[in-house]
Each structure stands twice: as C-alpha cells, then as structure tokens.
Amino acid sequence: MIGYVTLGVSDMERAKAFYTELLSDFGATVQFDGGRIAMIGKSMAEPMLSVCIPYNEEPPTPGNGSMVALPASSKAQVDELYHKAIKLGATCDGEPGQRIPDMFYGAYFRDPDGNKLAFFVFG
CATH class of the missing domain: 3.10.180.10 (2,3-Dihydroxybiphenyl 1,2-Dioxygenase, domain 1)
Known part of the structure; x- marks a missing residue:
C-alpha cells in the first residue's frame, strides 16, 4: 500500500551512501536519482525509501513523532x-x-x- 516514504536530508551523497549500505542486506540500491531526490529500494514496483533536499530549500528537519x-x-x-x-x-x-x-x-x-x-x- 505504501509506494515510498521520503526523508529530508542535507547532503545527498552522504544520505545515498548511508541508506544504500544500510539497506544492502535487503537488496536495495538507488532505483532513481534525480539530483535533489533519490529513491532507494529493490525495484520501482516495490515500496521504497526516498531521500531529498527539501523543495523549498530550507534546512531539513525531522518530524516530531x-x-x-x-x-x-x-x-x-x-x-x-x-x-x-x-x-x-x-x-x-x-x-x-x-x-x-x-x-x-x-x-x-x-x-x-x-x-x-x-x-x-x-x-
């Protein structure tokens, strides 16, 4: 039911390296890299984790809760x-x-x- 979840990040290269290595045991790789946003998962047809520089160019902040x-x-x-x-x-x-x-x-x-x-x- 979930297509992807997006997390705001401040450094795309660091985020892609962190998540691709962390999720490598699941067979996850970067499925799409659009510069300011990347989707990491097993395939575009399965739920993915997306990391991005916020569109409004403000610093990313973790959501409370x-x-x-x-x-x-x-x-x-x-x-x-x-x-x-x-x-x-x-x-x-x-x-x-x-x-x-x-x-x-x-x-x-x-x-x-x-x-x-x-x-x-x-x-």
Missing part, C-alpha cells in the same frame, strides 16, 4: 541492522530489545540528519 519502521526477518537481523546503522554514523534512539512481550522486538536510531527510524520484527 514521525518515524520510518523497516521490517526485519528476525530478532538477530534487527540487532545486526541496528549495529550497522550505528557503525555508519547513526545515533541510538533505543537499543534493540523486546518492547511488547511476545509481540514486538525493535531497535531505534536516528540517521545523520536526525530522522528517526526503526528495525522491527513481530513475535
């Missing part, structure tokens, strides 16, 4: 991807752990521009 949550295949993959994000320059916003007993396991981080993301798995 906004977050992009990316599904993982296991708790181990949540842990692995969280640590990969941190190694790539993200900051911790909630270490990996069980959030709802027997229901939800997740890890939270902020990208180099302060956008909040999570990797999660149900169960």
Whole structure:
C-alpha cells in the first residue's frame, strides 16, 4: 500500500551512501536519482525509501513523532541492522530489545540528519 516514504536530508551523497549500505542486506540500491531526490529500494514496483533536499530549500528537519519502521526477518537481523546503522554514523534512539512481550522486538536510531527510524520484527 505504501509506494515510498521520503526523508529530508542535507547532503545527498552522504544520505545515498548511508541508506544504500544500510539497506544492502535487503537488496536495495538507488532505483532513481534525480539530483535533489533519490529513491532507494529493490525495484520501482516495490515500496521504497526516498531521500531529498527539501523543495523549498530550507534546512531539513525531522518530524516530531514521525518515524520510518523497516521490517526485519528476525530478532538477530534487527540487532545486526541496528549495529550497522550505528557503525555508519547513526545515533541510538533505543537499543534493540523486546518492547511488547511476545509481540514486538525493535531497535531505534536516528540517521545523520536526525530522522528517526526503526528495525522491527513481530513475535
């Protein structure tokens, strides 16, 4: 149902490098690069993550209460991807752990521009 989610960034090259490396385990690559906007995913026919320099040319700002949550295949993959994000320059916003007993396991981080993301798995 979701086509793509867009995050405002201040440095396109840094953002493309961060997200293509972080999401490489999912087979994600830059599917479209329009200069001030790039779409990263497995194909243009599947949900993607878009990064862009804001159209109004104002500095990007993370949305208060906004977050992009990316599904993982296991708790181990949540842990692995969280640590990969941190190694790539993200900051911790909630270490990996069980959030709802027997229901939800997740890890939270902020990208180099302060956008909040999570990797999660149900169960």
